[in-house]
Amino acid sequence: MRALQHLFANNRLWAERIKAQDPEFFGKLTKQQRPDYLWIGCSDSRVPANQIIGLLPGEVFVHRNVANVVAHSDLNCLSAVQFAVDVLQVRHVIVCGHYECGGVIATLRGQRFGLVDNWLRYVQDVRVKHASMLDEISDEASRARRLCELNVIEQVGNLCQTSIASDAWERGQPLSVHGWIYGVGDGLLRDLKIQVDNSAALIPAYETALEGLGRDGLSDGGDHQAH
Numbered sequence: 417m418r419a420l421q422h423l424f425a426n427n428r429l430w431a432e433r434i435k436a437q438d439p440e441f442f443g444k445l446t447k448q449q450r451p452d453y454l455w456i457g458c459s460d461s462r463v464p465a466n467q468i469i470g471l472l473p474g475e476v477f478v479h480r481n482v483a484n485v486v487a488h489s490d491l492n493c494l495s496a497v498q499f500a501v502d503v504l505q506v507r508h509v510i511v512c513g514h515y516e517c518g519g520v521i522a523t524l525r526g527q528r529f530g531l532v533d534n535w536l537r538y539v540q541d542v543r544v545k546h547a548s549m550l551d552e553i554s555d556e557a558s559r560a561r562r563l564c565e566l567n568v569i570e571q572v573g574n575l576c577q578t579s580i581a582s583d584a585w586e587r588g589q590p591l592s593v594h595g596w597i598y599g600v601g602d603g604l605l606r607d608l609k610i611q612v613d614n615s616a617a618l619i620p621a622y623e624t625a626l627e628g629l630g631r632d633g634l635s636d637g638g639d640h641q642a643h
C-alpha cells in the first residue's frame with residue numbers, strides 16, 4: 417500500500433477537474449511557462465501563493481522561505497530572482513509577508529528553536545533597525561504585526577538593491593517590486609504601499625511606506641482591507 421494514498425487521490429481529482437475545464441491545459445504547460453509574477457513569501461502552510469491570488473499553474477513563479485527573507489548572501493533566493501527576472505522576464509516581484517508569522521513572533525520573543533534561529537537573525541536585524549518604532553507599541557500582538565510589516569518593507573529594499581534588479585532597471589527592463597502583507601485571520605491581502613519601478617524610486621518609496629504604517633489602519637491584522 418502506497419504511503420500518503422490520500423494525497424495521490426487528491427492529485428488525480430485536481431488534475432481531472434482542471435482537464436474538464438480545459439483539456440489542453442497541461443499539454444500547453446509542458447511547452448513553456450510565462451509567468452508575469454515572482455512571489456517571494458513565507459513557507460507558512462497558511463499562505464499558499466497560487467490560491468491567495470487565484471492563479472493557475474504557470475502564472476506565478478514562487479520562492480518561499482521562513483519569514484520571507486531576501487538575503488544578499490542567499491544563493492537560493494538570488495537564483496530564483498535571477499531566473500525569474502533575467503530568463504522568464506517577470507514584470508512584477510511581490511514580496512508578501514503575513515500576520516501571525518511564527519518566525520517574526522519568535523524573533524520578538526527571543527524564542528529558540530534551533531538552526532532556524534540563525535536564519536531569523538535577518539528578521540532580528542529588522543527589529544533592531546526599527547527598535548524605536550516598535551518600542552512605542554505596548555501590546556505584544558500589535559508589535560508583532562508591525563514587525564511583520566517592517567520586515568516586508570525591508571525585504572523589498574533588499575530585493576531592489578540586488579545586482580539583478582539594478583541591472584534589469586539599468587537596461588530598461590520593466591520591473592516593479594511590491595510589498596504586501598496577508599491576513600491569516602481573514603484571507604485578505606493588504607498593500608503596504610511600497611512599489612518600486614527603478615533604482616531611484618526605492619528610497620522615497622521606502623520612506624513613504626514607513627510613514628504610512630499605522631496611519632492607514634494596517635497592523636490591525638483583521639479588519640482592514642487592501643485596495
Ligand code: CO
Pocket residue numbers: 458459460482483484514516517518519520
Ligand atoms: Co511566516
